[in-house]
Amino acid sequence: TVTKANLMKGYSDGTFRPNQPMTREEVAALFNNITDDGTAAFLSSKFKDITSDRWSALAIESVARKNIISGYGDDTYKPEKYMSRQEFAVVADNYIHYLGYTTEDPTVLDNIAYGDQKFVAPWAQDAVRELAYLGFTNYAPGTLFNPEKYVTRAEAAEIAYRMTQTEQALAFHNTLFKQQVENKTANIIDKALGYGNDFTKFRQDGALFWEAGQLHASLTDQKKTDLVSKAITEAHDPQLDRTVVVSKGKLNQAQLEEYQSDAIALYQQKEPQGKILSISPNTDTSALLITVDSIQKSTLKAFKKKFHDNVFLQLPPEPLTKSDGNIQFPLPPRVNYYNDKQ
Incomplete structure (x- = not known):
């Protein structure tokens, strides 16, 4: 749990108060605990409403300097102000980018849409979608995000847990x-x-x-x-x-991409109900290896005729469900790498 991991603390009366809204200083403390960089000195604050004797001063200054949380235009932080769900999403998204994460394919985020997505502020749209895409927030098409509601301590704890101690965090x-x-x-x-x-x-x-x-x-x-x-x-x-x-190797990136594009089109034509599970070059880049969930003899014949020995279809070594091992096409445009899915 997040309390055992010292990411969040309860109150002196032994309660956690899960339904209580999170303040901006509590959120700063949470993400300062998550980053855990050992910062231990407070020199001065960039915010005029934060003094050195405030319990959250160090945490606020630390996350602000990392650009995880920002203040207001009047140089204040407003530590006791409650934070909305969309504001919290932006902070959480800032954190993962602070770690060095790069959004691999921004177009994938366009497919994420809560039932009230249009009510999410423009400055929070990408963050809300990215957290859902990474599995750090609960998401299903049509469900509500409630962007302007205050984020509760329970909700913040759930997201922090998913970001640090789950399969989603490992991935x-x-x-x-x-x-x-x-x-x-x-x-x-x-x-x-x-x-x-x-x-x-x-x-x-x-x-x-x-x-x-x-x-x-x-x-x-x-x-x-x-x-x-x-x-x-x-x-x-x-x-x-x-x-x-x-x-x-034998083939370059441009050649492999051309083979990939043509192979996807041909497979979808020959196997309209089939699914491509993974795709990668072989070790000497002389061919593409495409793993699919179904292959007819006529499909193999068509591939051999079109690609000779430059593209090979194969079934998975063991049964996979429809949701296992899926990859996104086209491959990430960041530098157009070919990524395997492990």
Whole structure:
């Protein structure tokens, strides 16, 4: 629970008061506890209504400096003011982006719509949708979000619990880890190959994709492969040393994307009731491996005729439900990586 994890505290009378609205200073304390960065000194506050002797002063200043919570235009924080549900959503979303999370495909958020989504303030729309997409808030199409209602202590505790101690939290931190590795690798490749901060050029040189917990950087030219391999080694980054594999491959990102687009279209044409479960290149990027839930002989024949040995269809190694292992198409446009779903 969030109390055992010291994220939230009860009251001196032994109660938690779950239905009581959260104040802005209580929310600051919650997210300061979640970040747990060891900040222990209070010099001065950027808010004129926060003094050093206030119980929440350190927490408010800490989360404000991290841009997790902001004050008002008159340089006040209004610590005792209750926070609305949509305001809390923005704070929670600011927190995950403070950690370094990047929204992989903003268009996916457009599919999230509460029954009262139109009443969510414009400045909170993306945050409300993103928390729902990541599974940090309860969501089902048509359910109400009640954006202007005050967020209660119970609701805040539930979201904090989901963000820190659940399968959703584990999945989020796995995604965050992958993004960190991808971004560091992309920066190293950019410098090694002289792209000039234009990583889109890599689409013609190779491909990045995840396989069995490792990020594969495959390049079609041996000289460039050697340059990238040397640059990764010289970075002396333990995270990259454990995770990144550099090798020479056959197809580049642009070619793989073209095969993917054509393969999806052909499969949907031949198997209108079928579902694509996952897609990734093989380790030498000579072909795409597409896992589906059904394959007819005529579909295999059509794929062989169109793609020869560049695209292979396969059934999953063990039974999967319709909801297991799904991926989003198109692949994330952040840098157009090919991500496996683990």
